[in-house]
Amino acid sequence: MTSDPSTIAITGGTVVTAAGPVTADVLVIGEQVATLGQPGSALTADWVGRAGQVIDATGKYVLPGAIDGHTHMEMPFGGTHASDTFETGTRAAAWGGTTTIVDFAVQPKGGSLAGALDAWHAKADGHCAIDYGFHMIISDVTDTSLKEMAMCIDAGVTSFKMFMAYPGVFYATDGEILLAMQQAARTGALTMMHAENGIAIDRLVAQALAAGRTEPLQHGLTRPAELEGEATGRAITLAGVTGAPLYIVHLSAAEALAQVAAARDDGQNVFAETCPQYLYLSLDDLARPGFEGAKFVASPPLRPKDHQDSLWRGLRTNDLSVVSTDHCPFCFKDQKELGRGDFSKIPNGIPGVEHRLDLLHQGVVAGELSLARWVEVACTTPARMFGLYPRKGVIAPGADADIVVYDPDARQVLSAATHHMNVDYSAYEGMEITGRADTVLSRGQVIISGGEYHGRAGHGQFLSRELCQYLS
Numbered sequence: 001m002t003s004d005p006s007t008i009a010i011t012g013g014t015v016v017t018a019a020g021p022v023t024a025d026v027l028v029i030g031e032q033v034a035t036l037g038q039p040g041s042a043l044t045a046d047w048v049g050r051a052g053q054v055i056d057a058t059g060k061y062v063l064p065g066a067i068d069g070h071t072h073m074e075m076p077f078g079g080t081h082a083s084d085t086f087e088t089g090t091r092a093a094a095w096g097g098t099t100t101i102v103d104f105a106v107q108p109k110g111g112s113l114a115g116a117l118d119a120w121h122a123k124a125d126g127h128c129a130i131d132y133g134f135h136m137i138i139s140d141v142t143d144t145s146l147k148e149m150a151m152c153i154d155a156g157v158t159s160f161k162m163f164m165a166y167p168g169v170f171y172a173t174d175g176e177i178l179l180a181m182q183q184a185a186r187t188g189a190l191t192m193m194h195a196e197n198g199i200a201i202d203r204l205v206a207q208a209l210a211a212g213r214t215e216p217l218q219h220g221l222t223r224p225a226e227l228e229g230e231a232t233g234r235a236i237t238l239a240g241v242t243g244a245p246l247y248i249v250h251l252s253a254a255e256a257l258a259q260v261a262a263a264r265d266d267g268q269n270v271f272a273e274t275c276p277q278y279l280y281l282s283l284d285d286l287a288r289p290g291f292e293g294a295k296f297v298a299s300p301p302l303r304p305k306d307h308q309d310s311l312w313r314g315l316r317t318n319d320l321s322v323v324s325t326d327h328c329p330f331c332f333k334d335q336k337e338l339g340r341g342d343f344s345k346i347p348n349g350i351p352g353v354e355h356r357l358d359l360l361h362q363g364v365v366a367g368e369l370s371l372a373r374w375v376e377v378a379c380t381t382p383a384r385m386f387g388l389y390p391r392k393g394v395i396a397p398g399a400d401a402d403i404v405v406y407d408p409d410a411r412q413v414l415s416a417a418t419h420h421m422n423v424d425y426s427a428y429e430g431m432e433i434t435g436r437a438d439t440v441l442s443r444g445q446v447i448i449s450g451g452e453y454h455g456r457a458g459h460g461q462f463l464s465r466e467l468c469q470y471l472s
């Protein structure tokens with residue numbers, strides 16, 4: 001029997017997809033999954049015997065590579081940049097079993113969408129360890145940028161993020177949002193919304209600073225959950241008026257979840273994601289003594305702990321369809337420190353691209369999520385939501401061989417001393433995790449195995465995405 005060096009057999013594992021776990025061997029030929037086989041059958045034994053490489057997955061899960069639909073590598077914010085480049089950030093993602101990211105190109109005020117897309121390709125192309133796509137942030141609604149939305153869709157960028165927060169920076173008025181949503185409705189593009197009432201929040205921030213309340217906790221207290229709920233409802237109303245599909249990013253509050261659930265019950269094309277930080281961290285972390293709370297400043301802010309149960313329930317009921325990281329790392333030293341003495345100057349963002357799959361696995365361990373639901377919210381639904389299925393998000397013949405062999409019994413302690421993200425702290429420092437990505441394949445290449453990184457910058461390819469695949 002001659003072996004074929006371009007083939008990999010993954011044997012003895014439990015293949016977990018959104019449909020549930022099955023025992024199967026997986027054959028990879030070149031960059032794609034070729035077939036799944038019943039272990040021990042004569043046919044399967046034949047191709048396993050001829051494979052160039054055999055990965056023993058006994059006792060482990062075999063998952064589709066995870067997809068993080070919300071990252072900000074090298075993102076400019078408040079006079080500084082997110083500390084992970086596309087190279088360091090995608091490498092860290094790979095360590096944690098994420099094999100695709102969808103990052104955000106940013107239209108600057110006065111700039112064009114085409115220029116933004118070019119700028120983000122220049123940052124990412126040739127530097128990524130894993131495959132990547134882009135969403136587009138519209139921060140300047142003009143006749144030209146509205147027209148350019150169609151060009152973006154043709155270029156594989158099929159989702160557009162707008163902000164009801166950050167007046168003077170990314171903020172769009174309700175009228176501007178309406179115009180962009182009308183355009184999105186015509187083209188089928190997904191509108192992604194940062195839903196917080198930034199106009200009211202800015203007043204609360206100014207009042208806090210004027211009263212001498214400058215510590216990081218004030219970031220949370222000046223952005224109350226009600227103002228996320230209100231903005232989420234307003235975004236849903238505007239989407240209903242225009243017929244545009246809507247995706248609420250980084251939903252953190254029970255009030256916002258209630259709005260999404262009601263809209264979905266009404267049959268509206270409204271979807272939402274949450275992030276691991278809202279499932280595991282809380283306002284208590286923002287209240288840590290001294291300036292340490294700055295590590296946990298992101299928007300929307302971490303909420304009081306009692307929101308967490310609602311979010312886990314939302315994940316089970318599918319009112320929350322996706323978990324993304326909103327990975328936007330800023331080092332504590334020199335970057336977060338820009339806000340010493342003025343919480344409003346703390347760069348907004350929490351690092352997390354490396355640990356989403358692990359943190360969600362804790363939800364499986366704790367009985368919050370089934371195995372199938374874990375894979376669905378981390379891998380399969382993001383693929384469908386962002387027009388990548390069935391190339392990504394599933395282990396099936398013809399899919400890209402983005403595969404994670406996950407050891408559910410491994411133990412690890414999250415720490416800045418051991419993580420691979422280019423940031424000097426971990427939001428989860430000291431947290432004990434059960435489970436770890438053991439072997440990671442990206443398009444048929446083994447990029448993580450034996451505790452070592454075998455990938456390379458530039459292996460990752462740009463993904464031209466189709467429209468959202470959930471629209472009814």
Ligand SMILES: [Zn+2]
Pocket residue numbers: 070072326328
């Ligand atoms: Zn974000």
